[in-house]
Amino acid sequence: MATMVGSGLSNQSGAAIGSLAFPVLGPTGVVAVRQYVAALVLLAVGRPRLRSFTRRQWGPVLLLALVFGTMNLSLYTAIDRIGLGLAVTLEFLGPLTIALAAARRRVDACCAVIAAAGAVTLMRPQPSTDYPGMGLGLLAAVCWASYILLNRTVGRRVPGAQGAAAAATVSAVLFLPVGVVLVLRHPPTAQSVGFAVAAGVLSSAVPYLADLFTLRQVPAAAFGLFMSVNPVLAALVGRFGLGQELGLVDWSAIAAVVCANGLSILVPRR
Structure with a gap:
């Protein structure tokens, strides 16, 4: 539990x-640096033998790289x-949709309605x-869903x-021109x-290694249930770390999305 x-x-x-680096680097610059860090960590852990990859393996890997970069860029x-x-x-609507789309129970249909109601409430006209x-957040959701599906394919191949x-690594290489342009046009500060x-x-190294350890110790259902709390954690960090206030209606909508996922996992399957 502590690890999760x-x-x-x-x-x-x-x-x-x-x-906090957006005023200087912008979201694109921050994502570029994040991609570099993620590549270094995963290269150290995965140690891929790139020269031995076949065309059948490179196909989903390249798609995954494109989705990975687009997901982080749209989210940030x-x-x-x-x-x-x-x-x-x-963004969390992406994996939630994947989970509910594969289900055939009435409770999952109810969960889909609850999650949709929460999303509509968040996007209500004001x-x-x-x-x-909002559109970029939904694009991140689509990318996360695609990321899950592509990861399964890559894992099999x-x-x-x-x-x-x-x-x-491919994603980091794609973002290299961004880093070059940033340095040449507007040299970033050390901070x-x-x-x-x-x-x-x-956001990359610590969660990846922690989740790798957790999945060996905790049932997948319990892990998925805890993952659904991430929107709440994000709202709390935004509130107390960045001073981003949310109204009662917004908190209720976030709770609806979280509860939809939790209900889908907790209700026993036949």
């Missing part, structure tokens, strides 16, 4: 710290526009509603963590780079 709590807090705290841009709690909640930001490491590196370590 630490993983969740690390992930959301990393995103919050990364947002959404965080910049609508705040950490709302962005992570919208004078300050940022629809591009590439042994161990080699596929994930290769995808992270902003430090924030971005911290985001990479806390």
Whole structure:
């Protein structure tokens, strides 16, 4: 339990710290640094033998790299526009949709309705509603769902963590021009780079290693149930770490999305 709590807090705290570098690096620059850190960590863990990959293996790996980069870029841009709690909640609709789409129970249909109601409530028209930001949050959800499906394919075709490491490396290479342009046009400060590196370590390295350890000790259902609490953790970190206020209606909508996932996992399957 302590490991799962630490993983969740690390992930959301990393995103919050990364947002502190937005004024200098922008979301794109922060994501670029995060991709570099993720690639270094996964290369050390997975040690992929890239030269031995076949065309059949490279196909899903390249798609995974593209989705990985797009997912992080859309999420961090959404965080910049609508705040950490709302962005992570919208992104969480991706894996929740994957879980509910494979189910055939009435309770899962009810969970889908509850989650949809929560999402609609979060995106309700208001004078300050940022629809591009909301759209980016939903794009992150689509990418996360695609990330899950592609990871399964990569896992079947590439042994161990080699596929994930290769995808992270390709994604980092794709973001290299971003880093070059940033350095040449607007040299970053040491502090902003430090924030971005911290985001990479806390949101990529620590959660990956913690989840790898947790999945060996905790049943998948319990792990999935705890993962559903991430939107709440994100909202709390945004509130107390970044001063991002949420109204009662927004908190209720986040709770609806979390409860939909928890109910789907907790109700016994026949």
